[in-house]
Amino acid sequence: MFRQLIPTGAALAAILITSGCSSSSGNSDESDNSDGSGNVSLEGKAADGYLAGARVCLDLNNNASCDDGEPTTTTSAGGGYTLEGVTQEQIANSPIVVEIIVGETIDEDNPGETIDKTYTLTAPAGSAFVSPLTTMVQNEIKENGLSPDEAKASIQARLGTELDPTEDYVAGSDDGTSGEEFQRLHKVAQVTRAVMQKNIELVNTVVDETGVSQEDLTALIVEQVLEALDDIQQAIETAGDGFDADGLAGSDDLQSTRLDPSKVEEQLEERRDRRAATAANLAGLLTDGDGLNFFEAFEEEGALMFGYGNVQADGEGVISITQYGYDTQGDSWAAMSDEGNQQQDCLLGNGEWRCFAQDNESVSTDGNNVRILRGGLSFAEEIISGEQINLENKRIGAYLEHEYQAVIDPAATFDDTALGYLLTFTRSQDTYELYKDNVESVGDCWDGEVIEGNTWSPTDTWCNNVFVHTGDGNHETDGDAATSLSQLISSAAASNPQYRADLGGIDLYGDDNQHVVELVSGGTANLYRIERSSMGESESLIAAGSTSWRLSTVETKEVLVIDLPADIALRSDYDRGAKPLLAVVDGYVRAGEMMPAGGRSDKQWVFNGNAREQIKAAFDYTLLDELTACDIADNEDSSFADFDTAATDCSAVSFTSGDVAGKSFFFGDGAFSFTQDGNGLYQGEINDGDFVSLGFTWTINDDGYLILNTQHTDDGVTQYLRMNLAKVELNARQISVVSFGQDTEDSSALDSATGEVNGEVWDVR
Known part of the structure; x- marks a missing residue:
């Protein structure tokens, strides 16, 4: 049912996978x-x-x-x-x-x-x-x-x-x-x-x-x-x-x-909030009260899952980190166990590679800030500082990530006890990191899809090998696990390579791309992109420039770092600012990344305990179910009678004033906002795509239909507009309607004007 929310470390450090910033020269003409x-x-x-x-x-x-x-x-x-x-x-x-x-x-x-x-x-x-x-x-x-x-x-x-x-x-x-x-x-x-x-x-x-x-x-x-x-x-x-x-x-x-x-003013306000935030006492927040709380969504086996984490310290300064997941069957929040997570991070420091569980962190306070030591290691230090704002009367969904907004009552707002925080993470020194799955047996690597003893297969429970490409044009000679960095370095660059087998070096994989880095003796790294046909039966090499690599000794250990262009690094799933790292550990070449020292801010909000409880109260998993539009045949010359028939065929039910008053219905072209007194405001496109702001009146007729009337004058010509809506289904997030729009330049002809009847699903706020 659940998995660990943050599989790559404990909650605070994993709110953001931190990275440093690199410098760049400009291209101005002076x-x-x-x-x-x-x-x-x-x-x-x-x-x-x-x-x-x-x-x-x-x-x-x-x-x-x-x-x-x-x-x-x-x-x-x-x-x-x-x-x-x-x-x-x-x-x-x-x-x-x-x-x-x-x-x-x-x-x-x-x-x-x-x-x-x-x-x-x-x-x-x-x-x-x-x-x-x-x-x-x-x-x-x-x-x-x-x-x-x-x-x-x-x-x-x-x-x-x-x-x-x-x-x-x-x-x-x-x-x-x-x-x-x-x-x-x-x-x-x-x-x-x-x-x-x-x-x-x-x-x-x-x-x-x-x-x-x-x-x-x-x-x-x-x-x-x-x-x-x-x-x-x-x-x-x-x-x-x-x-x-x-x-x-x-x-x-x-x-x-x-x-x-319907969100523009709110989004602009949230941006102003970021600028108006004041320094936060994170250390005090952890030791007094309900700690720091963050909310994250993730996908598991094709389903969207939701969870939150809580970080706080007791009177002795001991930090506890608890993560919770939403149990869809029990309709409740349950603590999540990380017993199944065996993965380790291996960091270089004090002359050796130190491997530890990904959730092994020492957390302490440092003035108003929080200090994290990954694996309890002093050379793996991060300092977390923060700023805070008061969230009173602000819509809850606006301060959560996109996936969470789908399951939050869009009308719910924070009260005056809710606080939000923005965090900044600073790494004190360069970090050299390798990955270790730490499974029980080699056969458990790669989700069990391993043929042990073959080429292109992991050699041990690290499940992290770099494989040799000989560059001799014969792919059958490739695939042995590298035991030295020299096996990955070519004495000279390949001449006019056509296929992957023509190159040495290493492969970099992203979600939908593969790059080759040819490591040439002397420090040149030639880059290629592999393109495959739609069916994958053929491949071609596309030159993608060149960069450099370097061998260096860090903490008595030899490491190879590639100065990979940032665009290829990002496409190859490296963290922002990271550089590919290779090193020999336990007899084989392992892959990882070098992260430079520095700091960066996170754009994700975290919350105090009061805000956490208000978010949980506004959470409604059933809102994840999308309403469906009623299927109606296209007809741009429909009459009101056609609309009435479509509403009946779609099993429409009557609107009530509670469905409408104080709410907004929005769709691709704009939004209708309704007041309590039968008035409202439409903001969005009209006719040729111009954006307008039009006041309208609304009423619910004897048949339970919602009727909106307005008029618009452009170039001296007044157009009378009416929107007729029948309610098919409504929840806190969406409404399924049958709509019928009418317009005419003669107000007396509006009742008989033809238009288009549609089945639509609009969002509600």
Whole structure:
């Protein structure tokens, strides 16, 4: 029924798999001309397509806006700009912002037409090219604490490309080698721009524009785009020669790119909460009261499971960590045992590899902070600090991860005793770590799918071997477990390799990809990506650049560390910032990772005991069951009588005022919010995709149908609108309805107007 919530360590340390930050050099074009005061000029370009007449500035205060006093200019034809009188320090530390000037800026993808909807682009400090893709990179830096290299790697991985997302994809489209891929990235940028425009329009409709900071607005929209990036790329591929960025951005295929109008204000508030958080006394929280509590969901055998953990200390300072899982059969929370978890972590320190159970940690207080020693080892220290906010009157689901939101009463809010915390984890020194399954017998490795004694098979209960590739072109000579690092190093690079068997080195695997790192004597590491046919019957090697590797002696032990590009590391399931590590232990080469010293913040909220109990009270596992839409034949010229028939066929039941008053129904195009007095507000798309905010009246008629009436005037023409709803099924999270929309320019003809009858499932909040 259950598994350990955090299988890779005890609760506090595993709330975040920590990683350090690496540094990166920029790619800005700085002139050699100085005015004698140390000032230089910064040249670059701005694009969706190249942007002419856009405002560009160096964002000295890092607020994603061009403010008075910041170095500012305007782009010329071809998107070019020059920022004069800036210092090297400013260039190195300040992002670049590009602001569209509505009615003046021209996107040269559409020459001669000025842009009529605003948006803002950003780029990391040191970059010169500014685009929707660099905006994604800058968002990863600012919002997730990534280094520039890590941020670029993250976006590369999401885009499925090996090209640098900060490069000029417009100019690159003519490249003989990578032109086609640059063209694809240009299309992604175009759709991203269109999505940004639509979402900005929505936010400005929903929220008082004066109350929204540009940095919050940009971050909120970019995060939504990143979550939907797979959908965007699929839609582009499907569109083929019929590609139209603005059309795709408003299509049903890209509903995932749209902000939820009923959540926008809440999401912006949560972002403001993060900035307003104050220092927390984590040590006191652990020793006085109900400790720290975190909630996580996980998948087990295809089913979504839910759990929470509690960390606290007794009067003697002894830390206890208890994890609970939700028992779906008993409808209760039960303590979870980790007896079945035999896995170990092996860390290098004090001249030896020290292996210990993954949940073996020594936790103590350090002032207001918490100090963790993995395996009780002083060289494996992490310091956890935190900030707190009061959660009073805030919606519970907004502070939980996405999976948990599906089983939380969407109307539930915290009371004035609930506190939330954001944690920062700092590693005191570089960590060298290998993995050991520590099973009872070799046959238990790899879930028991082992033929002992064969090539490509584990040699012992570590279940962690690196296998030799001879590189002689014959795969039958490959597959022995390596016993020395030298067996993995080639004396010379392979010449024109075609297949995996032509290369030595090691393999790196991700969820849906395989890379080869050819380790060449002298420290060069050549990288290849393996591509297989759809049926897997053939393979090809794609060169993916080169990097370096190094042998070094750490704590008297020889280790091999590969400086793997961050994008390939992420695709190969290494922790962010980690470097592949190889070392010989117990007679065989083992794989692991080297994590550099440093710290990073976690975006996951943890809670005090009062908040924990309020979350549990709002938990409703039955909400996980999705309601289904009633199947209704398409007919765009339906009458009210057709709607009535469909409602009867779908076994609709009467609405009550309690189903509606004080709630919001939201769907792909917008949201209906209902007040107690028969009024309401619609926020979302209408007609040609424009976002509107329309007041409406609502009533429940004698047949139990919910009737909404409003009107909208555009270009001097008034349109009368009515939405008729029949309730099929309702729970706290969703409502299944039969809907019938009517519209006409003659109010007296509204009763007889035809429209489309649909069976739909909407979310409720």
